Amino acid sequence: MKKVFKLKDLDCANCAAKMENNIKKIPGVTNASVNFMMQKMTIESDTDDFDALMDEVQKVCAKVEPDCEIIRK
Amino acid sequence: MSKSQKRRLRMIIISAVLFVLALVFPFDKVFSGKAAEIIPVIIYLAAYLIIARDVLLKAARNIKNGQVFDENFLMAIASLGAIALQDYKEAVAVMLFYQVGELFEDYAVGKSRESISAMMDLRPDIANVIRGEDVEEVDPEEVEAGEIILIKPGERVPLDGIVIEGESRLDTVALTGESVPQSIGPDQDIYSGAVNLNGLLKVRVTKPYGESTVARILELVENASDKKSRSENFITKFAAVYTPVVVICAVLLAIVPPLVFKQPWSVWINRALIFLVVSCPCALVISVPLSFFGGIGGASRKGILVKGSNYLEALANVKTIVFDKTGTLTNGTFTVTAVHPDLISEAELLEYAAFAEAFSSHPIAQSIKNAYAKEIDLSRITANEEISGHGVASTVDGKHVLAGNTKLMESRAIHSHECHMHGTIIHVAVDSLYAGHIVISDTIKPDSAEAISGLKANGIRRTVMLTGDKQAVASEVAEQLRLDECYAELLPQNKVEIVEKLISECSGNEKLAFVGDGINDAPVLTRADVGIAMGAMGSDAAIEAADIVLMNDKPSDIVKALAIANKTLRIVRENIIFAIGVKLLVLALAALGQASMWMAVFADVGVAFLAILNAMRCLR
Numbered sequence: 058m059k060k061v062f063k064l065k066d067l068d069c070a071n072c073a074a075k076m077e078n079n080i081k082k083i084p085g086v087t088n089a090s091v092n093f094m095m096q097k098m099t100i101e102s103d104t105d106d107f108d109a110l111m112d113e114v115q116k117v118c119a120k121v122e123p124d125c126e127i128i129r130k
Numbered sequence: 131m132s133k134s135q136k137r138r139l140r141m142i143i144i145s146a147v148l149f150v151l152a153l154v155f156p157f158d159k160v161f162s163g164k165a166a167e168i169i170p171v172i173i174y175l176a177a178y179l180i181i182a183r184d185v186l187l188k189a190a191r192n193i194k195n196g197q198v199f200d201e202n203f204l205m206a207i208a209s210l211g212a213i214a215l216q217d218y219k220e221a222v223a224v225m226l227f228y229q230v231g232e233l234f235e236d237y238a239v240g241k242s243r244e245s246i247s248a249m250m251d252l253r254p255d256i257a258n259v260i261r262g263e264d265v266e267e268v269d270p271e272e273v274e275a276g277e278i279i280l281i282k283p284g285e286r287v288p289l290d291g292i293v294i295e296g297e298s299r300l301d302t303v304a305l306t307g308e309s310v311p312q313s314i315g316p317d318q319d320i321y322s323g324a325v326n327l328n329g330l331l332k333v334r335v336t337k338p339y340g341e342s343t344v345a346r347i348l349e350l351v352e353n354a355s356d357k358k359s360r361s362e363n364f365i366t367k368f369a370a371v372y373t374p375v376v377v378i379c380a381v382l383l384a385i386v387p388p389l390v391f392k393q394p395w396s397v398w399i400n401r402a403l404i405f406l407v408v409s410c411p412c413a414l415v416i417s418v419p420l421s422f423f424g425g426i427g428g429a430s431r432k433g434i435l436v437k438g439s440n441y442l443e444a445l446a447n448v449k450t451i452v453f454d455k456t457g458t459l460t461n462g463t464f465t466v467t468a469v470h471p472d473l474i475s476e477a478e479l480l481e482y483a484a485f486a487e488a489f490s491s492h493p494i495a496q497s498i499k500n501a502y503a504k505e506i507d508l509s510r511i512t513a514n515e516e517i518s519g520h521g522v523a524s525t526v527d528g529k530h531v532l533a534g535n536t537k538l539m540e541s542r543a544i545h546s547h548e549c550h551m552h553g554t555i556i557h558v559a560v561d562s563l564y565a566g567h568i569v570i571s572d573t574i575k576p577d578s579a580e581a582i583s584g585l586k587a588n589g590i591r592r593t594v595m596l597t598g599d600k601q602a603v604a605s606e607v608a609e610q611l612r613l614d615e616c617y618a619e620l621l622p623q624n625k626v627e628i629v630e631k632l633i634s635e636c637s638g639n640e641k642l643a644f645v646g647d648g649i650n651d652a653p654v655l656t657r658a659d660v661g662i663a664m665g666a667m668g669s670d671a672a673i674e675a676a677d678i679v680l681m682n683d684k685p686s687d688i689v690k691a692l693a694i695a696n697k698t699l700r701i702v703r704e705n706i707i708f709a710i711g712v713k714l715l716v717l718a719l720a721a722l723g724q725a726s727m728w729m730a731v732f733a734d735v736g737v738a739f740l741a742i743l744n745a746m747r748c749l750r
Contacts, residue, residue, distance in 0.1 A: 066134070069416075070412070070415045070416040070419065071200070071201075072200075092352075093419065094419065094420070094423045097352075099353075099356065120196075124134075
């Protein structure tokens with residue numbers, strides 16, 4: 058499954074690259090991309106529990122850029 | 131300005147006021163003894179804490195999270211180092227300068243992101259659906275295929291459909307870059323994203339929003355920056371190596387000379403701090419993707435959709451362009467190109483032919499009727515017979531008219547002339563006497579020749595045309611357009627083989643682009659380094675198979691795309707060279723003791739700011 062999330066207050070391009078790398082390392086994530094220009098994030102995963110996975114993603118992002126917020130619908 | 135930017139600006143102002151106060155206030159005249167020395171230090175420290183608080187906090191938090199080498203950490207170490215060396219003025223000044231630079235950088239990136247997004251904003255806000263007796267205003271996503279919508283003047287067309295009522299003109303500039311409004315009326319296809327200019331239109335929706343033209347374009351352009359170019363990957367890798375290397379150099383610089391050569395500690399630590407400030411890769415990391423993003427945004431404004439930064443980069447390296455003929459360089463429709471009468475006038479010949487073909491729906495008959503362009507009075511035709519594979523026999527005004535190919539003439543024992551022109555020849559005989567012939571052929575698009583010469587002027591070395599058409603027809607087109615090579619009478623699989631052969635003949639970094647209409651050349655589009663599909667409005671297959679999609683039908687748009695790619699890559703290269711160059715220069719000067727902390731901060735944020743401004747040129 059592929060989901061796209063909007064990001065708020067993603068301020069630095071280097072952080073976006075770091076976030077992308079770290080998210081890719083989360084078990085269960087098959088692919089991820091953080092688009093600094095469009096301020097959005099695409100996560101691909103086969104997991105059944107996307108919400109739990111997103112909690113993990115949120116944690117990883119917070120470590121790199123604490124101000125950045127993932128907007129979950 | 132965003133909230134955080136305003137906050138940052140406030141801190142900068144407060145800190146700057148304190149800094150200037152500490153700098154110019156005559157402490158030694160007002161205070162005496164120890165106080166005259168300590169009070170300015172306290173003011174400097176206060177100014178420092180105000181301006182550096184965020185950076186210090188972030189640095190501490192990042193260390194806790196195991197993220198060491200980020201710019202907050204580097205700036206924190208550099209400025210705390212200056213304080214340790216009792217150079218308070220420098221610590222505040224550097225931090226102030228850094229924050230001002232960051233503010234500029236942030237603002238510039240935000241602004242450019244906004245302007246690019248605004249440029250790509252084709253998203254329709256509402257759709258007026260007719261449900262029962264009422265007209266409801268709803269989100270385009272809630273409209274289903276088959277429903278009827280109303281589009282008022284001034285509104286953006288929300289969904290793809292077919293006009294069932296009303297006439298109007300459409301502004302498609304945001305979609306195709308074409309500034310001449312298009313007129314539209316009943317039974318015509320209408321594409322979402324265009325703006326309805328003057329009339330009220332009633333449209334039957336054919337596709338849900340998610341599959342509409344505008345949704346596909348937006349998705350394509352927004353995801354384009356996910357496909358990274360080699361320059362971007364290079365920069366990411368470079369940044370990952372550059373920062374640790376410079377930091378290690380800084381440590382060595384701080385320790386080795388004082389320990390080994392008994393040099394003064396403060397001098398070398400200061401130089402090491404300058405290294406740390408320069409070690410941030412931000413200018414590069416931000417300006418390269420921003421340039422590509424700008425280039426892609428600017429291109430989409432001209433009706434050129436690029437599916438990824440990598441394709442824009444590849445296009446700039448294209449030296450060989452291969453064209454499909456029909457539908458790409460030529461219109462792909464048959465038109466009467468010559469009328470050669472015997473005994474009668476041109477108008478008469480055309481009239482006889484048009485009447486003879488009046489009942490035929492064959493494309494050739496259609497083109498003759500189009501050339502005739504007058505109403506055909508069917509009462510003048512008293513008999514009509516279609517002779518399959520030969521032509522038609524018809525009685526017009528009591529005269530027996532034959533119109534068809536050479537075989538038809540031969541079968542009726544009528545002597546016909548050959549024609550020196552290539553194309554389909556329709557011979558006409560009236561009452562068993564040869565009356566002349568009409569030549570029907572595919573016509574070259576008006577801007578094809580201009581496009582080929584434009585490509586040559588933009589550095590394309592080899593232009594090749596592929597076609598399934600006859601050699602004679604192909605050679606004539608190739609000659610008229612001054613193409614370098616042409617391959618004719620090809621089957622679809624031959625096209626792939628030839629493209630593969632041509633790719634193997636490209637040297638080194640050079641790339642090959644294939645331009646087609648996307649209808650039956652999908653395998654070739656995929657095989658080429660850069661597949662360009664043209665006239666893609668409403669054609670899903672073409673959008674799917676190609677790397678670059680031209681919304682218009684015009685070959686000259688390829689020249690535009692190439693120019694945008696070249697410009698973007700030039701700006702990317704400028705930014706990489708400028709940013710790395712300035713940083714290396716400052717590093718060299720710092721090692722020799724010739725650089726100040728000011729230069730270092732400029733090499734960090736100043737360079738980033740200039741690189742962003744440069745990147746924004748890609749939009750134009």
